[in-house]
Amino acid sequence: MLRISYGLARASLSSWPSLKPRSGPALCGPKSRALWGIRSSSAAAYTTSSSSGGKLLFRQLFEEESYTYTYLLADVSHPDKPAVLIDPVDKTAERDLSLVKELGLKLIYAMNTHVHADHVTGTGLIKMKVPGVKSVISRASNSRADHFIEAGDKICFGDLFLEVRATPGHTLGCVTYVSGDRPGQPQPRMAFTGDALLIRGCGRTDFQGGNSLQLYHSVHSQILTLPKDTLVYPGHDYRGFSVSTVGEEMLYNPRLTKDEETFKKIMENLNLPYPKMIDVAVPANMVCGLQDLSSEAVGAASN
Numbered sequence: 001m002l003r004i005s006y007g008l009a010r011a012s013l014s015s016w017p018s019l020k021p022r023s024g025p026a027l028c029g030p031k032s033r034a035l036w037g038i039r040s041s042s043a044a045a046y047t048t049s050s051s052s053g054g055k056l057l058f059r060q061l062f063e064e065e066s067y068t069y070t071y072l073l074a075d076v077s078h079p080d081k082p083a084v085l086i087d088p089v090d091k092t093a094e095r096d097l098s099l100v101k102e103l104g105l106k107l108i109y110a111m112n113t114h115v116h117a118d119h120v121t122g123t124g125l126i127k128m129k130v131p132g133v134k135s136v137i138s139r140a141s142n143s144r145a146d147h148f149i150e151a152g153d154k155i156c157f158g159d160l161f162l163e164v165r166a167t168p169g170h171t172l173g174c175v176t177y178v179s180g181d182r183p184g185q186p187q188p189r190m191a192f193t194g195d196a197l198l199i200r201g202c203g204r205t206d207f208q209g210g211n212s213l214q215l216y217h218s219v220h221s222q223i224l225t226l227p228k229d230t231l232v233y234p235g236h237d238y239r240g241f242s243v244s245t246v247g248e249e250m251l252y253n254p255r256l257t258k259d260e261e262t263f264k265k266i267m268e269n270l271n272l273p274y275p276k277m278i279d280v281a282v283p284a285n286m287v288c289g290l291q292d293l294s295s296e297a298v299g300a301a302s303n
Ligand SMILES: N[C@@H](CCC(=O)N[C@@H](CSS)C(=O)NCC(=O)O)C(=O)O
Pocket: 066, 116, 117, 118, 195, 201, 202, 203, 204, 205, 236, 270, 272, 273, 274, 275, 276, 277
């Protein structure tokens, strides 16, 4: 059933262990200047997509306490300049919103790649400060948000879109957002991998439903199968890197270039201390970062 006019397009249902993205109908709303919505695969009438595509504005933003990257993407060729934020952090939400305002963008989605354990998401604060922004997270995360996405869904902003790939293993609900593969979408493609694939590393698998063999399978089947020039934008970097490519990670990732048994052993022996904020961050992020607000405020923010 069509619930909202434009924006998120549902290709079909999917769940692990079948990680294969299902190709759905073509997707981003009629070229008539659409902004957002949810479309199910049964809404077959909605198959119009733009052949020209949009013009991408892209910013990589950094939160230095948790070494988290937040990504701002917008279609600046659309009159409304619709924008999305991927993995905003509460501590830098004001900074990000100032940038959105200065650039004249209309923020429509505040999206998470997963339930973070090391910082509180900025999505709750952003929703409070900018009415109309909708939060997005995977259904498999079992957390609270306005929109729950699944493998194969497409998240549209103007004439641009991101496709959703299920990449569990760091957590059960991890997804990677990948820029579109149609003419008019940015080239090379861009993959926002959250903590599934880090530059020359990957997310740990020792809590929150983590599973090293699942992560190995996710990364190999959903990310490393993308074109080699696909830009890899991770959820964190602890060593000063900002971007990699699929080709580079296939050659040089010290964990994921190994066979799966070796990978499993590496992951079992990381011996990382638990993230300092895990006891605060996980419960907060399960409710979209709205933990400090009254139930009335949470309700209002969810509308
Ligand atoms: N020291 C940090 C947490 C560092 C950490 O555990 N990072 C995670 C991603 S955030 S849950 C991870 O998967 N790291 C993999 C690696 O190999 O470093 C803190 O206390 O917050």
